[in-house]
Amino acid sequence: MLLRGIFSLAAVVVAVSCNAAAASTILVDSSGSLTKSTIPTSQNLVALLSSPGTPNLFTNSNTVSIDENIISAPGANLEESGLLGSGIGAAAAASVAGSVILTGVTIADVEAGLDGTRHGRTLAELFSSVLRLGKRSKPTSLIIAVQTDKEASLDSSEVEGCVQEIFDSVAAAIGSLDELDDYFDITSTTVTSSEDVSKIMSSAQSAAKDAAKPQGIFGDIYKQIQKASDDADPTPVAEAILSCNDAYSRASRTSRAKIAAWKHRVSRNLMVNNFGSQAESLLTRTLDMFDRDTMAAAGLTRAGEQRLVIRNKLQSRLEGILESLFDDQMALLEKMTLKRFQLTLLRKMDKDTDVSEFFENNADALRSAAFAFDNTASSLEIPSLSLTKSKAIQDVNGKLNNALLTFPDSPAAKIKAMKKVEAAVSKKQQPKESGGSISAALDLVAMVRPDGFGNLQGFAGYQFGQHSVTVGVHNDADEPSVIAQFGGVRPPFLRVQPKLKLDVEL
Incomplete structure (x- = not known):
């Protein structure tokens, strides 16, 4: 009787263990080998992309497995250890799911920029997969769960902007013109407790119920991603494009301080000393910095093309700012020259009583004013941008001649003449x-x-x-x-x- 009870208890334990094992099905093992091509249920799937090795309120997984309607997969890592380390398991899992949750993201990752983290590699592999599969009938929900120990403010626009930048880089690497909104509906939220985890899972499951049908079965998609990675993985190209974007930001920040100082000086109606040579040097130094930081991207076909686009954007931005500063200073110099010329004419007005003598004697003053303008305008020229003084000199010469001819009838000349008459009468x-x-x-x-x-x-x-x-x-x-x-x-x-x-x- 005792033996019968022991055997019965053992049978119950074995049965429970078998049911627990059956509850979670491994689709891809930790080595990256596909163990099961079809998914027991393909309706209302929620993909939970984890970050192994990182403390996570969600579950972490080293394999791609499915438990009821939740398919779990490890995200990419920066060392790319194994097939799953490149993020292809997470990409395949998310490609067949109705909604996706990216977990393991920290505030530090957001502040540093997702594009340079393991999560950026995971997203890049996912975007590469869905771009190859094509659009669904409606976009899939993608939730970025940012984990923090305390209540912290999260700039959702910054997170979504970074995700957008990663998608654009992958699309450029593949040669696609599709938009992120056609594939995913991006939201970001903070996670501080198990209650937040429950809310996010509930929201993801609700979104999965209304999701569009996937573009294929898991096994085929996983093999397709693996083959694409072996042939021509677009992820390194996307990373090279992201590095070009980072280089653009660094180059812009480097030149921003100098440009801000120039703008402040010009706003106070002051000239920038040797502006032309300084602007030429700033433009050359900024572009050289960008070229040096993006040299690795020049050897990749798609990345090289995008690098030129970003470089042209940086160059056009700088040239536009320098051209605006050049025009503002030329206008300021013209105003100062005309004002000084009129003051010179007022000072010489007492000496020349005859009109013909006035014009003849002030011809030297006109030439001096034109020469002074020419000399100062030379320091503003930027020959490489075709910003020269020739047109400005023609305009100023015409305005100086007009100022000389119209000076006897000008208000300043009439006021001074009236004062002379009053002084003579009152004496x-x-x-x-x-x-x-x-x-x-x-x-x-x-x-x-x-x-x-x-x-x-x-x-x-x-x-x-x-x-x-x-x-x-x-x-x-x-x-x-x-x-x-x-x-x-x-x-x-x-x-x-x-x-x-x-x-x-x-």
Whole structure:
């Protein structure tokens, strides 16, 4: 009776063990060998892609196996140890599933960029597989589960943008023009507890119920991916394209600081010293850095073509910025030249009373202004971008001639002429004495220069007899050009300038 009970208990244990083994079916073993081509159930499958060796709230697996409607597979690793280490098992599992969950992703992976991690290789192998199989009738749900120990904010757009970049790189490597939205509906979420795992699994199972029918059976897809990897694996090409994108970002960041400094200087109406040579050097240095970092991609057919596209994008971006800075500085130089020329004409207005003499005597001033513009514009030229001074010089010469011809009728000239007339009328004729006379007059001029940037200027005066007092206010103490005139220090708050006038008649 005791023996019969022991044998009965042993039979129960064996039966339970057999049922447990039957509950999970291994499709691909840890060596990468296909053990079963057909899946017991092919409806409503959820692919759980794990990351072996990484702590995971989801289950980790070293084989491709199926348990009810969940097919588990290990993702790729950076060392590519074995067939499954390249990610082909995960790609095959996800290709037949109605929804996919990528697990083992950490916040550090997101911050560093998925394209340079083992998850990026897994996604690249998956995208390569579905692009070869073709589109389904509707996109498959792809959930990126980012695991963290505490509540952390996740920038979903950053994750989805990185996934988009990986897909575009694989598509370019294969030569496909398809879009990611045609194949997958991407979502990303954080995982901190078993409750989050249950929610994600429930969401994935709901999405799998409405998923489109897969493009083939598991065994055929696995063999197809394995054969494609042996013949011409697009994953290295995709990785080379991703490295080109990284090199583009690095080159852009390197040039950004210098360009920002130039833009800030130009925005304050200041010229960049030796802009042409500096811009030429920056463009050459940035492109050389990109070429050096992407040299390995030049030897791969698809990657080499995409490398040229990315390089042209970097070059066009830099050239566009430099051209804009060149145009802004040329316009600023033209404005400064015309302003200085008009001030020169105002200073010489007192000497030339005859109109013909005025034009003849100011021809030298016109040539000097044109020469100064030519000399400064030479330092702005970027010959490699065909940014030269020739057109600007023609425009400035025409505007200088026009300024000279129209100067007598300009508002500034009329105001100065009116002041001369007023001064002549207001001047009183002193009676002559037989023995001669000496008359003295004191003019006191005071200027107050408080803090500001020159947006307020005013004068007040009082005259009693031959003496006068004039007080002016100009809030330009913080103006960079004013500080530069005083050798880098602020101008004095109050400046008093007395003037003694002696009128001697003999």
